Amino acid sequence: MAVLRASDARKMTSEELTAKLRDLKAELMRLKAQQASGAPLDNPGKIRAIRKAIARALTVMKEKEVKGS
Numbered sequence: 001m002a003v004l005r006a007s008d009a010r011k012m013t014s015e016e017l018t019a020k021l022r023d024l025k026a027e028l029m030r031l032k033a034q035q036a037s038g039a040p041l042d043n044p045g046k047i048r049a050i051r052k053a054i055a056r057a058l059t060v061m062k063e064k065e066v067k068g069s
Helices: 006-011 014-036 045-068
Strands: none
Touching (some): 014 045
């Protein structure tokens, strides 16, 4: 999964951002479940990167919401 850059997120439509956010949350849930089960993670830093990507997506969505009002 590639990192979501703010500049790329701003180019996305609201529907694309929502879909990306849903995918990121699903990936985060999968990684947290894998971690909780005791299985070693391939890349432990990926959880942090996904959390940051979710925050970026939510920030851009909020910017678009405020800008549209």
